[in-house]
Amino acid sequence: MRLLAVTVSLGAALLVMASAPSYAAGGDAIFKKSCASCHYTDGPAKEKTISDQLAKKGPELWYAGSKFKKDWLVAWLQDPKPIRPMKYNSLTDPNKGDHPKQSAGDAAATADFLMCLTSPEVKAGAVKPAESAPAKAIFTKKMPCGGCHEYATKGEKHGGKSGPSLVGASKRLNPDWIYAYLANIKVFKPVRDMPDFASVLNPKDLENVAAYVATFE
Amino acid sequence: MSRFVITTTLAAGLALGAVGSAQAEDIKQVYDFYCAQCHGVNGDGKGVNVTADFATDPRNFTVGAEMAKRTDEDIKGVIKDGGPSISKSPLMPPWGATLSAAQVDGLLGYIRKFAK
Numbered sequence: 001m002r003l004l005a006v007t008v009s010l011g012a013a014l015l016v017m018a019s020a021p022s023y024a025a026g027g028d029a030i031f032k033k034s035c036a037s038c039h040y041t042d043g044p045a046k047e048k049t050i051s052d053q054l055a056k057k058g059p060e061l062w063y064a065g066s067k068f069k070k071d072w073l074v075a076w077l078q079d080p081k082p083i084r085p086m087k088y089n090s091l092t093d094p095n096k097g098d099h100p101k102q103s104a105g106d107a108a109a110t111a112d113f114l115m116c117l118t119s120p121e122v123k124a125g126a127v128k129p130a131e132s133a134p135a136k137a138i139f140t141k142k143m144p145c146g147g148c149h150e151y152a153t154k155g156e157k158h159g160g161k162s163g164p165s166l167v168g169a170s171k172r173l174n175p176d177w178i179y180a181y182l183a184n185i186k187v188f189k190p191v192r193d194m195p196d197f198a199s200v201l202n203p204k205d206l207e208n209v210a211a212y213v214a215t216f217e
Numbered sequence: 218m219s220r221f222v223i224t225t226t227l228a229a230g231l232a233l234g235a236v237g238s239a240q241a242e243d244i245k246q247v248y249d250f251y252c253a254q255c256h257g258v259n260g261d262g263k264g265v266n267v268t269a270d271f272a273t274d275p276r277n278f279t280v281g282a283e284m285a286k287r288t289d290e291d292i293k294g295v296i297k298d299g300g301p302s303i304s305k306s307p308l309m310p311p312w313g314a315t316l317s318a319a320q321v322d323g324l325l326g327y328i329r330k331f332a333k
Binding site for chain 2: 050051053054086091092141142143144146147148158159160161162193195196197198199200
């Protein structure tokens, strides 16, 4: 009887493993243990009110595979330098840069897991990084992107501090995700202190701005 | 007579307080979340985004003389459509697609209260 039970559960476990998506063994388990207390990975977006957003201890990661570049992710998880100038959900306290660090092995496994979390909203290969005069004018003058986001010109940082820093966005963010985010922000962030620009800028402008941000060093 | 006045004011005050405080709290949260990043929690225009690069100071809502020049419609319009809608700086973003009409009304009342 006991033997039967063991055999059955073993069989069930094997079945589960066989049918699970093909991320590296362990990445999801590591995540559940060390990361899920602050990040959720099951979409779609859960936040409905400002209080929901303020209750979160870290950014949602359910579309991480569409948002990030994998090389950046693996490196950042081992050496997590601040992305947001301010502490998460704070407009008064600076980001202390105290994100948990992972070993190289754990970071690779966790990144494999996170890169499987994609959103169908993001069309692959639609946006190529490119600088253009209209995009630059929108970013720095016509729309206040730079009012809330840090960016660098010739190595010197400018801009506001309430949004995530866009310095180094070319290495961190997938250009197609940047466009999808600007064009349909409510899918990713129903509640956020960045305005919805899709009704103010036309799709071509949105694409140009996304392509421009995707060049940021 | 004076007692009557005091009692009614008190009663009215309490009634208002009961209804008002829930709303006032919500609208403070809305203001702090969306607007304080530039205009500051106290409405003085000293939000965290206002660094040396910030080309135009966000309106200081506590300067009553300036705010009195604006009609309610002007203020609601600029919140929804951004600075350029009244020939002001685009550093004031358009919030029309983000905020509900009720939130815009609430914000109008909330920022008027900063004026000294």
